[in-house]
Amino acid sequence: TQLLEQSPQFLSIQEGENLTVYCNSSSVFSSLQWYRQEPGEGPVLLVTVVTGGEVKKLKRLTFQFGDARKDSSLHITAAQPGDTGLYLCAGGMEYGNKLVFGAGTILRVKS
C-alpha cells in the first residue's frame, strides 16, 4: 500500500487542454514536493510547498498543499507536448528523515 496515492496513474490529452493531478494520503507531511521525470533521466524538482493551504505557481503549473497537509494537487493550464513526462509527488515525513514518493502520474500531451 502506497503512503501517497497519486491519481490518475496515466493521462493522455490534447495540446491546449487543462489537467489536474492529485496526491493524497492519510498521513500528515511537513512538506510536499513535486518532481518531473523524463525518459532516461532522473526526477527534477518542480516545487516544494510547506504550509497548509499554500499555493505556488510556476508559469502554467499551479501547485496546492491541502489545509491539513495530507494532500496536494498539480494543475496544468493549456498543456503542451513539452509537459509530457512522469510527475511524482513526494512527502517529507514529520518524523524520520526521508521523503516518501507516490507511484507517479504519466502524462502524455499530444500535438
Place this chain on the structure above:
Amino acid sequence: DADVTQTPRNRITKTGKRIMLECSQTKGHDRMYWYRQDPGLGLRLIYYSFDVKDINKGEISDGYSVSRQAQAKFSLSLESAIPNQTALYFCATSEGGGGFTDTQYFGPGTRLTVL
C-alpha cells in the same frame, strides 16, 4: 558536466552475481541516497547517508549494502543478485540543513536487469 553521475548506466547480470553501482557528485553535498524505481511503485529508499561516517537503512535495504567512500562517492552493492532486484536505480544528493524541504538532485539512473 552532470552534477550527479552514475555508472554503469545499464547492466545485465545473472542470478547470484555480485554487482556494484557507483555514484559520484560534484555538488559538495553531505547527504546522499539510493532509490529503486519500479513501475507502479514509485521511488523507494534503499539506503541513505548524511555524511561520510553515517549510513542508514531505508525501507527496502534487504539484499543491498552501501559504502560511502568519500563525501562525493556513494556505492550500492548487491551481494548476490536475484531477479526481483531488476529495476531502475537512482542516486540522489541533497545539501541538508533544511529538513525535508531540501531539494534532492538525482543522477540519470542505472537500469539493472537480473536474469
